[in-house]
Amino acid sequence: MATLKKNILFIGFGNMAKSLLNNKIKSKFNIYSVNSSNLIKPINVKNNKSQIKFDSVFLLVKPNVFNKEGYSFIKYIDKKTKVISCMAGVKVVTISRKLKTNNVVRIMPNILSLYESSHTCIFSDDKKLTNWTKINITNLFGTSFILDNENDIHKATALFGSGPAFIAKIINSYIKASKKMNLKYSDSNEPILNLFKNVLEHSKKYENLDNFIKKITSKKGTTQEGVNYLEDANIEKIMYNTFIKTYKRSKELSIEK
Numbered sequence: 001m002a003t004l005k006k007n008i009l010f011i012g013f014g015n016m017a018k019s020l021l022n023n024k025i026k027s028k029f030n031i032y033s034v035n036s037s038n039l040i041k042p043i044n045v046k047n048n049k050s051q052i053k054f055d056s057v058f059l060l061v062k063p064n065v066f067n068k069e070g071y072s073f074i075k076y077i078d079k080k081t082k083v084i085s086c087m088a089g090v091k092v093v094t095i096s097r098k099l100k101t102n103n104v105v106r107i108m109p110n111i112l113s114l115y116e117s118s119h120t121c122i123f124s125d126d127k128k129l130t131n132w133t134k135i136n137i138t139n140l141f142g143t144s145f146i147l148d149n150e151n152d153i154h155k156a157t158a159l160f161g162s163g164p165a166f167i168a169k170i171i172n173s174y175i176k177a178s179k180k181m182n183l184k185y186s187d188s189n190e191p192i193l194n195l196f197k198n199v200l201e202h203s204k205k206y207e208n209l210d211n212f213i214k215k216i217t218s219k220k221g222t223t224q225e226g227v228n229y230l231e232d233a234n235i236e237k238i239m240y241n242t243f244i245k246t247y248k249r250s251k252e253l254s255i256e257k
């Protein structure tokens with residue numbers, strides 16, 4: 001006999017919610033969504049029942065929406081419902097108080113969940129719920145990691161939640177700067193994109209990236225000149241400050257009402 005699939009409700013159906021809808025989650029659960037219209041819509045299931053019991057409810061609204069209207073989400077949960085928050089900055093205690101439940105876990109997936117390529121960090125005070133979430137939910141999005149303390153979710157937001165945008169920004173800057181060199185190297189951006197892909201793939205054979213750089217760099221040579229410039233401009237500090245700014249913004253969101 002086929003096992004009954006459990007029901008999941010996505011509260012908020014914007015960019016993040018749509019990124020979570022990969023084939024794995026769709027085959028494992030019946031998924032419903034609700035947005036600001038307050039109408040529950042089935043996503044991957046035919047069901048016209050008016051009363052649906054949700055095993056898990058995902059919080060996928062912006063933090064300011066939750067702070068203002070979160071209390072109204074109580075109608076979707078009962079004491080057994082697992083509340084899985086993807087919101088940056090909003091603490092477990094705030095969610096628990098507003099929704100009057102202790103079954104709250106926070107996860108920080110990213111947009112690459114759609115391709116099962118997110119690295120998702122998880123936090124809850126309830127270890128059983130954390131483990132359940134890792135095995136049944138976040139592993140569907142790619143790889144997962146359980147955090148020991150809630151503050152680290154701010155750091156996971158900076159590195160992995162927002163991370164894809166930072167990496168895309170760096171690659172895009174390389175492409176835009178390459179155009180200014182006025183070298184006709186191709187009719188597309190593909191050679192530069194392949195450069196990123198191939199360095200990632202093949203540098204592994206050199207143990208680490210420092211060794212890989214050494215193999216290309218000769219003293220007082222051309223590559224050394226460029227690498228020195230990047231070091232003098234303190235590219236590592238620029239990256240670190242990018243993370244710190246994101247981390248601080250996530251902390252601010254945790255106290256904004």
Ligand SMILES: NC(=O)c1ccc[n+]([C@@H]2O[C@H](COP(=O)([O-])OP(=O)(O)OC[C@H]3O[C@@H](n4cnc5c(N)ncnc54)[C@H](OP(=O)(O)O)[C@@H]3O)[C@@H](O)[C@H]2O)c1
Nearest residue numbers: 012013014015016017035036060061062063086087088161
């Ligand atoms: N985007 C990312 O890469 C990313 C990564 C990690 C975490 N997150 C977190 O995910 C959350 C959502 O981000 P997003 O980028 O998906 O935002 P988004 O695209 O703006 O989507 C927000 C959704 O919330 C809905 N909404 C607004 N008010 C509502 C209400 N009262 N009841 C139910 N739904 C309501 C909106 O519905 P309408 O369309 O009807 O307005 C919309 O579908 C945020 O808390 C963010 O911190 C995002």
